[in-house]
Amino acid sequence: MKLYAHPFSSYCQKVLTALYENDIQFEYRVLSADDTETMAEFGRLWPLQRFPVLVDAGQTIREATIIVEHLEIHHPGPTRLIPSDPGAALEVRFLDRFFDNYVSTPQQKIVFDSIRPEGERDRYGVREAQGMLDSAYRWLDEAMAGRQWAAGDAFSLADCAAAPALFYADWTHPIDPALDRVHGYRRRLLARASFSRAVEEARPYRRLFPLGAPDRD
Ligand SMILES: N[C@@H](CCC(=O)N[C@@H](CS)C(=O)NCC(=O)O)C(=O)O
Numbered sequence: 001m002k003l004y005a006h007p008f009s010s011y012c013q014k015v016l017t018a019l020y021e022n023d024i025q026f027e028y029r030v031l032s033a034d035d036t037e038t039m040a041e042f043g044r045l046w047p048l049q050r051f052p053v054l055v056d057a058g059q060t061i062r063e064a065t066i067i068v069e070h071l072e073i074h075h076p077g078p079t080r081l082i083p084s085d086p087g088a089a090l091e092v093r094f095l096d097r098f099f100d101n102y103v104s105t106p107q108q109k110i111v112f113d114s115i116r117p118e119g120e121r122d123r124y125g126v127r128e129a130q131g132m133l134d135s136a137y138r139w140l141d142e143a144m145a146g147r148q149w150a151a152g153d154a155f156s157l158a159d160c161a162a163a164p165a166l167f168y169a170d171w172t173h174p175i176d177p178a179l180d181r182v183h184g185y186r187r188r189l190l191a192r193a194s195f196s197r198a199v200e201e202a203r204p205y206r207r208l209f210p211l212g213a214p215d216r217d
Contacts, residue, residue, distance in 0.1 A: 011051065099165040
């Protein structure tokens, strides 16, 4: 298997967390502007040029969630990232969508806006994104009552999505300190060996964070 990815990318960390969780072996094709060969391969695989992309037995799989679903089908391990019970699986998939759509998407909006040329910035859109993050944080604080992981007692796809989403979102638009359950959950995610490994691999790239990476985590 080949994974086209970059260690500092949140969606790549989502997939890396799933791979490390089950100790799945793969060839890491790190995307770098200097490596024109890998970039060209990647561009042919996915002209939309969003990463990560996985190639497994000649099949190209795009979108982080679909890659994790693929791993569950073809490379299952001791950590079942999607429950076999269909009702429980729906809750996991819902929370995966929650973290992608309502945490990662507004977080990326704020970061990408900050690197637009002066005069091309979208202040209204950034305020909307900040409002969405505040609503998502508040909702999550309620939802996490009595839960260790996003969907309950078991680590899942939803936690693979949550880990990088909350990691970068708190850097971008800090989580209200009063939201203890969200902070506690973010700390548990950072302590999870699979995600912690992804965070350590990305540490050398922190200078790339456009808003300036805080001196923590
Ligand atoms: N919906 C995609 C999102 C992937 C995504 O946004 N990846 C970012 C890196 S975290 C990317 O490709 N950025 C390149 C760009 O914006 O040009 C997924 O779930 O895989």
